[in-house]
Amino acid sequence: MGGSLPYGCFCAVPARPGEDAPGDPFGGSGRMGPVSAPAPAGPFAALPPQVDLPAMEKQILQRWEADKVFARSLEASAGKPQWVFYEGPPTANGRPGTHHIEARAFKDVFPRFKTMQGWHVPRRAGWDCHGLPVEIAVEQELGFAGKPDIERYGIAEFNARCRESVERHVDSFAELTRRMGYWVDMSTAYWTMDPAYIESVWWSLKQIFDKGLLVEDHRVAPYCPRCGTGLSDHEVAQGYETLTDPSVYVRLPVTSGEWAGKADLLIWTTTPWTLPSNTAVAVHPDVTYVVARTDAGTFVVAEPLVTAVLGEDVEILARTSGRDWERVHYQRPFELVEFPEGDAHYVVLADYVTTDDGTGLVHQSPAFGAEDLAVCRGYGLPVVNPIDPTGHFLPELPLVGGHFFKAADAALVEDLQSRGVLFRELRYEHSYPHCWRCHTPLMYYAQPSWYIRTSAIKDRLLAENEKTHWHPENIQWGRYGDWLNNNVDWALSRDRYWGTPLPIWRNDADPSKLIAVGSLAELSELTGRDLAGLDPHRPFIDDVTFTRPGEEGTYRRVRQVIDAWYDSGSMPFAQWGAPHRNKEKFEASYPAQFICEAIDQTRGWFYTLMAVGTLVFDESSYENVLCLGHILAEDGRKMSKHLGNILEPIPLMDRHGADAVRWFMLAGGSPWSARRVGHETLSEVVRKVLLTYWNTASFFTLYADTNGWDPASTPAPARAERPLLDRWALATLAAVTEDVTTALEDFDTQGAGRLLAGFVDDLSNWYVRRSRRRFWDGDPAALATLHEVLDGLTRLMAPFTPFVTDEVWTRAVLPGLGGDAPDSVHLASWPAVDEDARDDELVAQVTLVRRLVELGRSARTSAKVRTRQPLARAVVAAPGWASLPAELIAEVADELNVLDMAELSGADGALVDVSLKVDFRAVGRRLGKQVQAVAKAVAAADAAELTAAYRAGTATVQVDGAPVPLEDGDLIVTETPREGWTVASGGGLTVALDLALTPELERAGLVREVVRLIQEARKSSGLEVSDRIELWWTAEDEQIRRALTEHESQLAAEVLATAVHPDSEGPDPRSATVPEALGGRAARVDGLPGLRMSIARTGGSLAGR
RNA sequence: GGGCCUGUAGCUCAGAUGGUUAGAGCGCAUCCCUGAUAAGGAUGAGGCCGGAGGUUCAAGUCCUCCCAGGCCCA
Secondary structure, eight states, X not given: OTTOOOOTHHHHSOOOTTOSSOOOTTSSSOOOOOOOOOOOOOSOOOOOSOOOHHHHHHHHHHHHHHHTHHHHHHHHTTTSOBOOBOOOOOBSSSOOOTHHHHHHHHHHHHHHHHHHTTOBOOOEEEEBOOSHHHHHHHHHHHTOOSHHHHHHHOHHHHHHHHHHHHHHHHHHHHHHHHHTTOOOEEEEEEETTSHHHHHHHHHHHHHHHHTTXXXXXXXXEEEETTTTEEOOHHHHTTOEEEEEEEEEEEEEEBOSSTTTTTOEEEEEESOGGGGGGOOEEEEOTTSEEEEEEETTEEEEEEGGGHHHHHOSOOEEEEEEEGGGGTTOBBOOSOOOSOOOSSOOSBEEEOTTOOSSSTTSOEEEOGGGOHXXXXXXXXXXXXXXXXXXXXXXXXXXXXXXXXXXGGGGHHHHHHHHHHTTOEEEEEEEEEEEEBOTTTOOBOEEEEEEEEEEOGGGGHHHXXXXXXXXXXXXXXXXXXXXXXXXXXOOOEXXXXXXXXXXXXXXXXXXXXXXXXXXXXXXXXXXXXXXXOOTTOOOSTTGGGGOOBOOTTOOSOEEEOSOEEOHHHHHHTHHHHTTTTTTSOHHHXXXXXXXXXXXXXXXXXXXXXXXXXXXXXXXXXXXXXXXEEEEOOEEOTTSSOOOTTTTOOOOHHHHHHHHOHHHHHHHHHHSSOTTSOEEXXXXXXXXXXXXXXXXXXXXXXXXXXXXXXXXOOTTTSOOOOGGGSXXXXXXXXXXXXXXXXXXXXXXXXXXXXXXXXXXXXHHHHIIIIIIHHHHHHHHTTOHHHHHHHHHHHHHHHHHHTTTSHHHHHHHIIIIIGGGSOTTSOSSGGGSOOOOOOTTTOOHHHHHXXXXXXXXXXXXXXXXXXXXXXXXXXXEEEEEEOTTSTTSOHHHHHHHHXXXXXXXXXXXXXXXXXXXXXXXXXXXXXXXXXXXXXXXXHHHHHHHSOHHHHHHHHHHTOOEEEETTEEEEOOTTSEEEEEEEOXXXXXXXXXXXXXXXXXXXXXXHHHHHHXXXXXXXXXXXXXXXXXXXXXXXXXXXXXXXXXXXXXXXXXXXXXXXXXXXXXXXXXXXXXXXXXXXXXXXXXXXXXXXXXXXXXXXXXXXOTTOSSOO
């Protein structure tokens, strides 16, 4: 090669096709050099590098609908094994929020994944229609204050409004569902208000009734006075709010026995409104109580609480067990309420009394406490209730008549105070149950209710839970297991209107005679009328009565409707109308393989689904359950109107794209924990993942198009014959395919997302960047490799980001596949792991290469030598270097722009410092606690000597006077050159660069600088990548002149110059002299001192571009 | 009061089976690279990995207790 200089990658690149015989581009005549012929048209059209993702998504939505892609994906899998998914119906009340996208993204991604894997995954939407939330919304619309308003308005009309409200809200859910690309069949959606659905629910209730598990009972239960209905425990569970109540200590003078007139019982309560109905005071039989004298009086309190309640300054007058106080009478706190004839207001014994707080004496008001009721019943005490079902004190009461129960506290406390029976009042902050819908504080209130005896099947529920796969696992025996273990009977009935009517008819002559009805057909039989067309809702069903031959009395329906949670828990069979209809379909799809909701459903749908399934079929209805954390606003708080931090879902998707929002939900942070969603986070997803992926596809199509590449006519070399980088990309794809599949099988979208994002980054920023020149050249191996990788990657990403992947599929993948390939990625199969492509060694080697490149760049930075300046050589110390293929070593040299690479350990020992460190993992595993002594000995040893011995395999260190041999892998050797080099090392690797510059190297660097300037000018003046140019230059600096002259052919090749005109000013782009023939495009290029250049497009040389 | 979750850089979060220089992104500063990219890379500032004990040759990682926040329940 004579005196010519090597240039690293710069000149190592072969000339482009058509330019390997450049003729005489230096003639100064300006005549055009040869150019390549226009490429034949291939099947690919270039995708634009810029893309408006939300706009693209809308087009794709239209295409999916026009081409019926979802329906075809179901048809295509018909007859294959079923993977059953149950849609938990959203309550069709209120508009959907951004958090609804979360669960719906998960409900979409796994069915898509399983479908691609070859399962048949029917997906049927559902809407939860009944319940208090709907009633409340309608009440608000109508300006109602409570049940009397509804009764006046008419139940039929009211329920019609409820139905209309549900239909209205379903539309907005449907819109969200469509926009986010959640594939679920809404045309066959189940509605819990449909008569067929209700009949199924009835059927199941009849099964439960027949088993004796559906019973009426009078119990104290949480009750919302505003809504006028009892709440089930899982409803109460949703409504705790913190509030501050008065907490009062009240003195009740003893009126019988030894201490009559001499001491006061001291009680403590946070519900002063229950004091007017005080009926008794409970003490624990086995706790010691004392009579204690203080300045304020003489009191009876539990001994462990004396100091806490009365202070240090007390005199104990007596000490006795709680048992001894039984039936001692006292003066009740208020005389407001009439008590029936008979004994009351004395001390009773109860085991549930504790000495954790209060006084150890517990005020009893049986109408308002479940335990109070049980205890007082035991003594035959009356149940006195001065509060009406709307939560107000009866109007005729003095002092508090007509007051709302909680609002009466102040007046009652004041009255106690004025009479001197208030011992102490404190503000007490605690969480208190509120109505989860209207936020009214609940009362515990004695009322008749229908219950399902779930506590009777608790063991069965625990056993079913044992079989269930929970994600995350800790829910199973944590939050959910606790709930099951503390199971109480399901308070099923509601004294409301818009709900599934409880299908029980009672004989009005003998209330013990009950009939449960399982269908309209049964009801028709009982009444002798055809009721098949009856709307089973109230009030129509209430009018249906019947008599039975030989029985007195008429059967009338009990008035209650049921908890809407029971409706949704019945969906496995009720969605089919089973067993009255579609019995086989139901049986074929029970239980479900997969359900998913947010964590608030633990005691909601997750429970009711399992409970109904176990009650009716003795088997839970789901196998795998995903339990998601909540989505929070950017400020880390719940989104709420009140805080003004709401992100509306549709505008959010219209701004960033549904794919971005989906990706965030699936892979941004752990799905199990609460996550903050915001614009910043989403635009990062767009930039880092979606656009990088898109641009890789766009890059591919650009060169597939430019080169007219057609895999059918341009066979690529066999994979094993392709360049290492191609094989690396394919090997990485194979590994990623396997790992992503494993992650999704385990419902781990976060892990899968991390793998995919990492691969997208590797592909774009290593494979494509390193391979660009081969794409410019239309190398079939490179094009085929990238096409194959995009194919696999697009399939892997399709369940996550269904929009952009389908666009890439149809435009960058499909044109290169055979004729029978599906026209949507969502009809394609899940990729199999290409075992032949697997090459873990190569993957590890490329990882090493990239580490070395990083270190080399770091070394350049610290020496302030820019990358465009070629350097003579780099030396490397790295385990595994020796076995690195020359092709990969060339990669490092190219990236670092060095002409030569050598191994440091081969260098002269005098130039190198060595340091040694023990690999603790290796040595620790073998030698255990000796490892520290070995490390010390290694540090103390002469590093050079020990290294030599270590490399020879004979290294030994002395520990406690005994020799310990070191094995291969025990030490990490770090070598560092001493002088005249710039060095970077880390993780046992070292890269050193020779900084000595020769004039030749400097000139090579200058040329590269010039190339960059021209490329920038090409880009900024709007030239296409394949446009050819002419170049004019003048330079004052001798080095630059010489550099440009010396390297003219390389320069011309790099910038696609068909002609170079030294010492010539060229056309002035600002003047009118730029010939039309040059396409009107010309640009000045300024940069290096004293160098002036102009470029202009070579006229008429290329068709089209 | 009980159960569960969380606590790692200014912010958002990674950190299998314990292994000795704790990482990434965003933001900031200074550079570099760029024929696809809204990208990419390097360097710097920024960490008693919530705290205290313990187990271990070795703890961000395992155990116990405590603190703070969140959720769920009494």
